[in-house]
Amino acid sequence: MSTTLSATPSPFPSPTSSRHVPATIVLACLGVFVSYLPVVGVSVALPVMQQALDASTVGLQWITDAFILPTAALLLTCGMIGDLYGRKKTYVAGVSLVALGSLVCLTADGVAQVCVGQALTGVGTAALLPSTLALIGHVCPDPRRRARAIALWTASLGLGLTLGPLFNGLIVEQASWRWIFLPSLVVGAATAVVGTLLLQDSRATRERHLDIPGQILAIVAITGLVYGVIEGGSVGWSSPEAVIAFLVTAAALPAFVVVELRSPCPMLDMRLFRSPAFSGTALVMAVTLFAQVGLVFALSEYFGLVHHASTWDIAVRLIALNGFTVVLGPLVGRLMNRFSPRLLLVTGLVVGGIGALCVTSFQASTDTGTAALVIAVLGVGIALAMAPITTIAMDSLPHRLAGTAGAANSALRQIGSALGPAIFGVVLTHRTLDTLPAHLAGSGLSPADQGEVLGVVSHAGIQAGAFLHLDSAETTLRAHTAYGAGFTDALHTCALVGGVGMLVAAVVAFVLTGRHGKAADGAD
Numbered sequence: 001m002s003t004t005l006s007a008t009p010s011p012f013p014s015p016t017s018s019r020h021v022p023a024t025i026v027l028a029c030l031g032v033f034v035s036y037l038p039v040v041g042v043s044v045a046l047p048v049m050q051q052a053l054d055a056s057t058v059g060l061q062w063i064t065d066a067f068i069l070p071t072a073a074l075l076l077t078c079g080m081i082g083d084l085y086g087r088k089k090t091y092v093a094g095v096s097l098v099a100l101g102s103l104v105c106l107t108a109d110g111v112a113q114v115c116v117g118q119a120l121t122g123v124g125t126a127a128l129l130p131s132t133l134a135l136i137g138h139v140c141p142d143p144r145r146r147a148r149a150i151a152l153w154t155a156s157l158g159l160g161l162t163l164g165p166l167f168n169g170l171i172v173e174q175a176s177w178r179w180i181f182l183p184s185l186v187v188g189a190a191t192a193v194v195g196t197l198l199l200q201d202s203r204a205t206r207e208r209h210l211d212i213p214g215q216i217l218a219i220v221a222i223t224g225l226v227y228g229v230i231e232g233g234s235v236g237w238s239s240p241e242a243v244i245a246f247l248v249t250a251a252a253l254p255a256f257v258v259v260e261l262r263s264p265c266p267m268l269d270m271r272l273f274r275s276p277a278f279s280g281t282a283l284v285m286a287v288t289l290f291a292q293v294g295l296v297f298a299l300s301e302y303f304g305l306v307h308h309a310s311t312w313d314i315a316v317r318l319i320a321l322n323g324f325t326v327v328l329g330p331l332v333g334r335l336m337n338r339f340s341p342r343l344l345l346v347t348g349l350v351v352g353g354i355g356a357l358c359v360t361s362f363q364a365s366t367d368t369g370t371a372a373l374v375i376a377v378l379g380v381g382i383a384l385a386m387a388p389i390t391t392i393a394m395d396s397l398p399h400r401l402a403g404t405a406g407a408a409n410s411a412l413r414q415i416g417s418a419l420g421p422a423i424f425g426v427v428l429t430h431r432t433l434d435t436l437p438a439h440l441a442g443s444g445l446s447p448a449d450q451g452e453v454l455g456v457v458s459h460a461g462i463q464a465g466a467f468l469h470l471d472s473a474e475t476t477l478r479a480h481t482a483y484g485a486g487f488t489d490a491l492h493t494c495a496l497v498g499g500v501g502m503l504v505a506a507v508v509a510f511v512l513t514g515r516h517g518k519a520a521d522g523a524d
Helices: 020-044 046-053 057-085 087-106 111-139 143-174 177-198 212-235 240-262 270-274 276-305 311-327 329-338 341-361 368-395 399-441 447-460 462-466 473-512
Strands: none
Touching: 020 046, 020 057, 020 087, 020 111, 020 143, 020 177, 020 276, 020 311, 046 057, 046 111, 046 177, 046 276, 046 311, 057 087, 057 111, 057 212, 057 399, 087 111, 087 177, 111 143, 111 177, 111 368, 111 399, 143 177, 143 311, 143 329, 143 368, 212 240, 212 399, 240 270, 270 276, 276 311, 276 341, 276 368, 276 399, 276 462, 276 473, 311 329, 311 368, 329 341, 329 368, 341 368, 341 473, 368 399, 399 447, 399 462, 399 473, 447 462, 447 473, 462 473
C-alpha cells in the first residue's frame, strides 16, 4: 500500500541554460560539503565532549549515530520526495535543517540535546545527498561531464570530512566544544539562501507515490539493527533490549522487501538490484564507509585516550584519511575518462585494505610520522575508490532513475557509516576489557592496584582508563602503559575487520561491476 501523492509531469524546463550548470554543480558540492562537516568533525571532539558532558562509551556512540541513523533511514524517502516535489525544494529544506540542527547542538548542555541536534542535522543530510546527485544528473546528462561533476561532488564530500576535524580542533583549542557546530550553522544558512536564488528546480517526469509502509519498515529495520549492536555491546548480547531489537530487525527487513516488491511505486525498487554492477557497488559502498567511518571513530579514540592528543592534533593526524579524497578528486575524475572506473575502484579498495591492515602495526608508542604514513595509504585507497563507486552505480541504471539510484547509493553509504562506529565501539570496549588484565599482570602493579584499574575501566567506561590516578606517579604511569597496550590491541582488531572487509569488497567489485547491463530499464 502506498499513499497516492503522485507527481504530474515536470513543469520545469530542461537544463538547456548553460548558466545553470556551473551554479548547480557548485551548490551541489556545497550541499554535500556542509552535510559532511559534522561526520568526522564531531568524532575527533568526542574525547573533549566525553569529559565535558560526563558521557559514557554508549553516549559517545549515540552522539555519532544520532546523526547517521536518520540519514540512513530517510534517504530513500527524501530521494522520492525530491522526485515528486522538486529537488531544489528538497535541497533548500536539507541545508536549512542542517543549520537548525547545528544551532540546537550549539546551545546544548547535555548528551540528549546534542543527540537531538545531530538527528536534525541527519535529517537534513538525508535530504541533501540524493537531491545533490539528482541535481547534477539533471544538468549533466552527458556521462563524461557527469563523471567529472561526480568527482567534484566526491571531493567536496571529502573536503567536509577533512576540514570538519581541523575546524573543530582549532575551535576546541580556543573555546568551548559547543562552538564546533558554528561552521555548519553559518555555511548551511548561507547555502540555503543562495540555493533559493540560483538553483533551477527539477523533478521526475514519471508518476511517483510516497511509500509510507516501506518508509516505516526501513526506519524500524535500520534503527533496530544499530540499537541492537550498541545496546548489546553495552549491556550484553542476551539482554532483553538487544534481543528484542534484533528480533524486530529480523521481522522488519523481510517485510520491507515484500512490501517493496508488491508496491506499485516502491521507495526502493528491488529491480534496481537486477543490475549486477549496481548490486556490487551497493555492497562495496556500505563496506567501504563502514571501514572508513569506523576507523575514524577508533583512531580518534586511540589518539585521544592513548596518546593524549588534543582535538587539533587528532585532526591533523587524521587529515590524510579524508584529505586525499579532496586532493585526488579532480585527478580521479580525469582518470575515469581514460581508464575503467572498475579498475580504479578495485585498485582503491586493495590499497585501502592494505592501509587498514597496516594499522595493526600501531603500538601505544607509535610516533606521529609513522601513523600519518599508514593513514595516508588508507586515505589514498579511499580516494581512488569513492568517485568510481558512485559513477558505476549511477551509470548502471537508466538516466531517469538518477534520483532513486542516488538515494539508494547514499542510503547504503549511511548504513555502513552507522554500523562502523556502532560495531567498532563494541569491539573497542570488549577487546580492551579482554586484554587489559594480561597487560596489568605484566605491569608490576600490585594486585590491589590492578583490581582498582579494572574496576574503574569496567564500571566507568574504557575512556576512564586514560584519566585514572593511583597513589603515586610511578603506579599511575604503569597503569596508563597497561591501559594503552590493551586499547591498542582493541584498535588492531578494528583495523583487521576494516582491512579484510575492504579486500573482500575489492573481490566483489571485480566480479560484479564488470557485468554491465541496465536491468532496471523497465522499472520506470
